[in-house]
Amino acid sequence: MADRTLRGVDAFPHSEQPWVGERPSLAYHCAFDLCGAQASHVGGPTAVWASSLLYARELVRRLRGAVLLRFTREPALDERRLHVAMGPEVDWGRVRLDSRPSAHPSLGTVLWAEPERRTWQIVLSDIEHLAPCAVRICVVGTTWLRQVLPEWRTKAARPARAPTGCVRDLVTALHRLGYVAERTVGFHGPASLFWGALSRVPAALGRDDLVDRCFAAMREAFVVNGWQAGWAPVWVISAQHSAGQSGQAPAQL
Numbered sequence: 001m002a003d004r005t006l007r008g009v010d011a012f013p014h015s016e017q018p019w020v021g022e023r024p025s026l027a028y029h030c031a032f033d034l035c036g037a038q039a040s041h042v043g044g045p046t047a048v049w050a051s052s053l054l055y056a057r058e059l060v061r062r063l064r065g066a067v068l069l070r071f072t073r074e075p076a077l078d079e080r081r082l083h084v085a086m087g088p089e090v091d092w093g094r095v096r097l098d099s100r101p102s103a104h105p106s107l108g109t110v111l112w113a114e115p116e117r118r119t120w121q122i123v124l125s126d127i128e129h130l131a132p133c134a135v136r137i138c139v140v141g142t143t144w145l146r147q148v149l150p151e152w153r154t155k156a157a158r159p160a161r162a163p164t165g166c167v168r169d170l171v172t173a174l175h176r177l178g179y180v181a182e183r184t185v186g187f188h189g190p191a192s193l194f195w196g197a198l199s200r201v202p203a204a205l206g207r208d209d210l211v212d213r214c215f216a217a218m219r220e221a222f223v224v225n226g227w228q229a230g231w232a233p234v235w236v237i238s239a240q241h242s243a244g245q246s247g248q249a250p251a252q253l
Contacts, residue, residue, distance in 0.1 A: 045104070048067060073161075142159075171184070
């Protein structure tokens with residue numbers, strides 16, 4: 001029998017408030033901010049497909065207007081526990097959990113975090129059916145370098161299960177749905193990771209001046225585009241619908 005509680009989405013046997021008082025690492029923070037900015041620019045209702053409570057909470061709290069929230073693992077949730085787990089920053093007066101297979105042609109933006117190997121094709125099919133005319137899609141994903149992030153160093157409550165990690169496959173799949181990838185942005189790019197690791201050497205020698213130089217170089221290379229995004233721990237694909245009209249009037253969900 002399917003688990004109809006929050007444990008169907010995340011394994012949180014120890015607490016119903018797993019994220020209270022915590023904030024995502026800088027790479028994730030930048031990715032979520034970019035998604036929020038894209039949705040704000042388009043306007044209208046926003047749909048969020050989330051593979052975990054972390055993704056759901058951090059994306060929803062950055063959005064304005066009506067939000068349609070769907071979980072990619074288990075759509076039937078205990079709503080009371082969900083409200084508690086996502087914290088007081090989420091305005092449930094404008095957020096609606098959606099588990100019904102009905103289309104919402106008025107959606108302005110779709111935010112998807114994070115594609116997983118077992119469900120990503122199913123989610124794509126759901127997006128095609130539920131949001132056939134969304135103006136923009138933003139996809140948050142990770143590569144194997146995700147292990148450097150604190151969110152992935154714990155065995156419990158990780159942001160996703162077996163992420164796809166392949167930018168090229170997702171860009172191709174979105175293109176089939178009529179979305180053209182305008183840019184792929186990576187956070188904490190390969191050069192940034194290199195300078196961060198290198199800073200440990202002067203730190204061990206007590207050379208704070210060289211540590212500062214390493215950190216400056218790390219910050220300079222933190223945000224990357226194009227092929228380098230595929231070598232960053234966190235990336236965001238931003239795709240525009242080929243027939244999307246950003247001037248569409250927002251509609252109520």
